Amino acid sequence: MSRPSVAERGSVLMLMPAAVLIVIVLGSIAVDLAIAFLGEREAASLAAAAANDAATAALREGVFRETGEFRIDEDRARRIVRATLQASSSELDGLDFDVRFSTLAGEPAVTVTVRGTVDYVFARAIPGAPDGIDVEATATAVARIG
Amino acid sequence: MNGDGGASPASNERGQVAGIEALPFGLLIFVVGALLVASAWAVIDTKLAAVSAAREAARTYVEADSATEAAAAGAAAAEEAMANHGRHGEVTTAFDEPASFTRCAQVIARVSYEVPAVPLPWIGGLGSITVASRHAERIDPFRDGIAGTAECPP
Numbered sequence: 392m393s394r395p396s397v398a399e400r401g402s403v404l405m406l407m408p409a410a411v412l413i414v415i416v417l418g419s420i421a422v423d424l425a426i427a428f429l430g431e432r433e434a435a436s437l438a439a440a441a442a443n444d445a446a447t448a449a450l451r452e453g454v455f456r457e458t459g460e461f462r463i464d465e466d467r468a469r470r471i472v473r474a475t476l477q478a479s480s481s482e483l484d485g486l487d488f489d490v491r492f493s494t495l496a497g498e499p500a501v502t503v504t505v506r507g508t509v510d511y512v513f514a515r516a517i518p519g520a521p522d523g524i525d526v527e528a529t530a531t532a533v534a535r536i537g
Numbered sequence: 538m539n540g541d542g543g544a545s546p547a548s549n550e551r552g553q554v555a556g557i558e559a560l561p562f563g564l565l566i567f568v569v570g571a572l573l574v575a576s577a578w579a580v581i582d583t584k585l586a587a588v589s590a591a592r593e594a595a596r597t598y599v600e601a602d603s604a605t606e607a608a609a610a611g612a613a614a615a616e617e618a619m620a621n622h623g624r625h626g627e628v629t630t631a632f633d634e635p636a637s638f639t640r641c642a643q644v645i646a647r648v649s650y651e652v653p654a655v656p657l658p659w660i661g662g663l664g665s666i667t668v669a670s671r672h673a674e675r676i677d678p679f680r681d682g683i684a685g686t687a688e689c690p691p
Contacts, residue, residue: 407563415570422577429585436592436672444675448641448689452678470690471675478645478673480591482584512577534679 419513430509434528446532483507586622604638
């Protein structure tokens with residue numbers, strides 16, 4: 392490495408805008424990734440709340456009183472999940488959900504998957520960059536006698 | 538201005554005139570860009586806190602023993618959640634309360650918080666943006682401590 396010649400002293404001025412832009416772009420990427428994280432957390436929160444509501448509110452009470460068995464009314468569970476998602480706010484576009492029913496340790500379980508798209512703020516200004524990111528979260532709730 | 542201390546510009550400073558505008562222009566981009574990113578970050582960070590606060594408020598509400606106690610406990614939970622995210626300002630918490638504190642009733646918690654539109658060090662900030670979140674939960678139809686039967690949607 393040789394010392395810069397005196398003729399190159401002014402060249403650092405031209406690097407200044409580039410350096411500033413790099414800092415701003417890195418900050419913008421951090422903000423957009425935080426938005427994606429926010430969307431994932433919202434999806435997880437919605438899925439957990441909806442599964443929790445459906446696991447109890449969709450229980451067939453008549454069957455439970457007669458036989459002591461937990462059985463989920465699947466149609467009602469889907470309506471309850473939809474109502475919970477509609478009543479909550481989120482930054483997710485194209486919010487969609489899927490409800491599955493299974494058995495965990497002999498007890499009926501409701502699994503809710505929530506998916507949607509989170510729009511970026513800064514990446515839209517960059518040609519060719521994605522406008523948003525798809526996020527998805529799944530939660531399972533089991534009704535147990537407490 | 539002479540780096541060598543002389544009165545006339547030295548030959549090694551000739552290019553400076555052509556590039557000197559880069560400094561104020563770069564500084565301007567930096568200040569405006571930093572304010573934009575800081576503002577966006579403040580809103581997103583607060584939104585993360587508000588989402589958690591609304592969830593905590595709704596959960597606390599539906600697990601409370603009575604309607605009167607539920608609203609106060611839910612608001613306290615929201616404030617605590619916001620404080621744990623470093624937001625110690627005034628938290629506005631409201632509940633779309635059900636007609637009665639009954640089994641299977643849906644409770645919607647709304648949490649809002651104001652953040653400065655342009656965050657500035659020492660001054661605090663200029664303007665304000667309201668960041669809000671809403672979360673719905675249902676009172677457990679089979680929980681104890683509440684009289685009456687569950688009235689879940691058909």
